[in-house]
Amino acid sequence: VPKFLVNKDGSLGARNDAPCVSIEHKLGIKASPTAVLQFGDHGGAVGYLVGQENRGLEYMFIMMNAARYGVGLQGVAIAERAYQKAVQYAKDRVQSRPVDGSINASAAIIHHPDVKRMLMTMRAYTEGCRAMASTAVAAYDAAHHHPDAQVRKDNATFYEFMVPLVKGYSTEMSLEVTSLGVQVHGGMGFIEETGAAQYYRDAKILTIYEGTTAIQANDLVGRKTARDGGQSARAIATQIEKTEGELQASGTPAALAMARRLAAARQAYLDVVDFVCGGAKASPNAVFAGSVPYLMLAGNLVAGWQLGRSLLVAQDLLQKGQDEAFMRAKIATAQFYAEHILVKAPGLRDSIVEGAESVTALALDSF
Amino acid sequence: VPKFLVNKDGSLGARNDAPCVSIEHKLGIKASPTAVLQFGDHGGAVGYLVGQENRGLEYMFIMMNAARYGVGLQGVAIAERAYQKAVQYAKDRVQSRPVDGSINASAAIIHHPDVKRMLMTMRAYTEGCRAMASTAVAAYDAAHHHPDAQVRKDNATFYEFMVPLVKGYSTEMSLEVTSLGVQVHGGMGFIEETGAAQYYRDAKILTIYEGTTAIQANDLVGRKTARDGGQSARAIATQIEKTEGELQASGTPAALAMARRLAAARQAYLDVVDFVCGGAKASPNAVFAGSVPYLMLAGNLVAGWQLGRSLLVAQDLLQKGQDEAFMRAKIATAQFYAEHILVKAPGLRDSIVEGAESVTALALDSF
Known part of the structure; x- marks a missing residue:
């Protein structure tokens, strides 16, 4: 459904009857606008068939399956960024003496065991999920390019089992990691200027789009395990x-x-x-x-x-x-x-x- | 530190030198503005001593200890509201057939087991934390008003042990509950107009203000357990x-x-x-x-x-x-x-x- 109808000579014709009537106000990912489109209120929007008839869902799933893996990686990426920012703050921000008496003055908060626990949690989830995603995508490559047919088949099976885990687990952990990122910043984390809160807002979409966590879990139970x-x-x-x-x-x-x-x-x-x-x-x-x-x-x-x-x-x-x-x-x-x-x-x-x-x-x- | 200096006759005098120079942009609780105040840039802000000298910290902790309990209840309250909103949506929103074949058509999503799991998780955390807070505050009353001195003492000890739990646990669970509330709404939950996202944004301050979760945990370990x-x-x-x-x-x-x-x-x-x-x-x-x-x-x-x-x-x-x-x-x-x-x-x-x-x-x- 194009915004403008294109004339036979390739020049732009009239606007299509598919106007954007509003931009949604979202919790996060505000650099990626989400619009409400209205189709055909003034005579009918014109759309063109792409590909063959009745194969749209199949085409969509080609995009979707790649997108699921990609959204899992988004989880890893935002978790990594939240971790880096939290580490920086924890090394800068000075507050209270360490409980073990190792420093006899107020110290950077990274010296406090609970701050270390939060940073280690963020780090461990992020590294674990990144390693899982890397292993999955290596299997994807082997599934497509290995000379041995059996190896290709085994790797395809492994990759397909991994996709709901990469999508579902990595995005759910990104909620915990970005929340901990705000927590390491304390009150400053609640101020948008600091930047930590944005990760917390942005991450929430990852458990929802391209199939919610529940949809990934249905896939894991049905197609990937029970079948x-x-x-x-x-x-x-x-x-x-x-x-x-x-x-x-x-x-x-x-x-x-x-x-x-x-x-x-x-x-x-x-x-x-x-x-x-x-x-x-x-x-x-x-x-x-x-x-x-x-x-x-x-x-x-x-x-x-x-x-x-x-x-x-x-x-x-x-x-x-x-x-x-x-x-x-x-x-x-x-x-x-x-x-x-x-x-x-x-x-x-x-x-x-x-x-x-x-x-x-x-x-x-x-x- | 008042905004206006008050004359001896009770009339308002000049503005005090403590202007608000900006309002912070926050992740949530935007109905409660947080301001940057500048003290004394033009000759000195005038403040008045309230109560006795050198007892400010003690006075603050009277407020703070009550506030900790209150913030714990805020966690329960926002969790309850997020639950109610999610239940309403789950009963309205129609999507897919139930897996057990009990309805041979698309049904309200509350019929899907994972939606029930999310709602039950929200409900169970909320009821558990509300019961904990109620038990704690009943002990507070007994600690102050029971005729028997030993009963008063036992209840005071119990209440003091409960405060970091009510504050720390109830607010941490509110993060999970409000996140599940968005999740039940799916993509609609990410749109601010729906209202589910606000709870997710607002809840995050509860684990931070009036003593972060780590500060509550220090209190639990040190004053409430080890001592x-x-x-x-x-x-x-x-x-x-x-x-x-x-x-x-x-x-x-x-x-x-x-x-x-x-x-x-x-x-x-x-x-x-x-x-x-x-x-x-x-x-x-x-x-x-x-x-x-x-x-x-x-x-x-x-x-x-x-x-x-x-x-x-x-x-x-x-x-x-x-x-x-x-x-x-x-x-x-x-x-x-x-x-x-x-x-x-x-x-x-x-x-x-x-x-x-x-x-x-x-x-x-x-x-």
């Missing part, structure tokens, strides 16, 4: 178990902490996969009641798995003396993820597997 | 255990589910209280690294405990045939809280007790 009886889902658990073995073999405290938390999260995930595959047809309400928590558990696990892999690489390179500060930071961040984010997985399992009925128990007119 | 060696904290656990016994004795599925989750959460809480009391002096960084998670665990537990008590009352009144729909809703909401919110407690315990070191492990210049 092949959990085969793709369990194949990922097998890969994770292999990484756990490598972490165990390495034997460092960070690797052992990661192995232990990965094993508990993987077991929780497998319980949920069994629950989803067992009940998708017989008890659809119970399964879909846990669809978003399942997505959160799976995303939490897979992002943690990638940080487990990066921990192993960082340990190797550290031993070789390469980029020591960077490698130590990778290891510290992975261990933090294991102990503060992966630990949420067993609780999610309980909610999904044992708490399905209470989601739908309330009578409709009691809401 | 009496965990005595007040453990006394609450003993009361919770009593409620668990009553739930066990009642024997209904909802009561048993609540008893089981309360017991696990209480045990997690006691582990953390031991950790806090054991390490507050020797390992302050480790203890304060877990201060906010401890506050979240304690708030989660106490709000759940209050819903456990309300479940027992509701069961009794239901048996007597009183307000059946209301009582059933209370029971369903309490069970949901147990299975979807209380279940987070053991994971928090692990983060606090076993994950303290990874919070502060990253080198400062690696942030």
Whole structure:
């Protein structure tokens, strides 16, 4: 539906009957205007068929599937930016003495353990989700360009399983990360001039557009898990178990902490996969009641798995003396993820597997 | 510091040298303007001492302590409003067929299990925090007006322990609740006209003003837990255990589910209280690294405990045939809280007790 009708000689003709009647006032992403268009109030808007008839939905999904991955990355990007801004502020802003007495005067707030906890949470989510997105997109490349047909097929399956996790988990975590970003700034964060609040406002659209978190979770439950009886889902658990073995073999405290938390999260995930595959047809309400928590558990696990892999690489390179500060930071961040984010997985399992009925128990007119 | 100087005869004199030079642009609470004042650029602002010299901080804390409780209630209030608005929208907005095939046409989105999960989460947090705030303020009244001095003292101790929970936990949950409120609205929620986004913007100040969540957590760790060696904290656990016994004795599925989750959460809480009391002096960084998670665990537990008590009352009144729909809703909401919110407690315990070191492990210049 063009704004102007184009004459046969290529020159602009009359305006099309599709005027913009207002611009929406939105919570965020204000650099991307959202308009109300009115079609055909004065004789009818003229549109042109693009492509073949009745294939519009299919065409849209080509765009949509790429967009889902892209929106997941937007989550990672805004989280990274919120983190950088919060770190800068935490290093500048001076307030109170450190609790351990290490500085006998007011110090930059980054010296306070809770500020570190907030920054580490932001950092760990961001690195975990970025690693997950990178692994997914590498599989996408292999799915299209690897010479071996079986490898292409396996990678396509893996990538498709990853898309709802990259979209759903990375955007949900961006809400927590951008909220923590405001929190690190304290009262200044609530002032728009500071810039931290914009991330908090902008991030909220990411869990909504190109398929809400619930739509991603439906995709994960239906097309990605139940349809092949959990085969793709369990194949990922097998890969994770292999990484756990490598972490165990390495034997460092960070690797052992990661192995232990990965094993508990993987077991929780497998319980949920069994629950989803067992009940998708017989008890659809119970399964879909846990669809978003399942997505959160799976995303939490897979992002943690990638940080487990990066921990192993960082340990190797550290031993070789390469980029020591960077490698130590990778290891510290992975261990933090294991102990503060992966630990949420067993609780999610309980909610999904044992708490399905209470989601739908309330009578409709009691809401 | 008045805006106008007042003459001895009570008439208004000259403007004081304390002009408002700008109004801040804030994320939310825009009906409450925040101004930049400039003091004394043209000869000096005149201020008057209120009360006695050197007692200003003490006076401020009288206001502040009341304000902390009040801000906690603001969290409950905005959560309730966000819930009501989301319910209304979920009953109006028609989209897709229910997964269980119960309606063979597009239905109001409240029929979809994930929408129910979001609404139940909003409702359960709100009811739990409201019950916690009500219990706290009843103790405040008893602390001031009960005829027995020991009862007054016990209630004062209980109330003081509750204040950081009411302020810290209720406001943090309001972030999740208002975010879910936007989510239930989908794309419409991102449009300011809908009104759901305002709650999301407004709620963020609640975790910041009158002492951030971290400040509440410092208070909980230092003055409320470590100072009496965990005595007040453990006394609450003993009361919770009593409620668990009553739930066990009642024997209904909802009561048993609540008893089981309360017991696990209480045990997690006691582990953390031991950790806090054991390490507050020797390992302050480790203890304060877990201060906010401890506050979240304690708030989660106490709000759940209050819903456990309300479940027992509701069961009794239901048996007597009183307000059946209301009582059933209370029971369903309490069970949901147990299975979807209380279940987070053991994971928090692990983060606090076993994950303290990874919070502060990253080198400062690696942030």
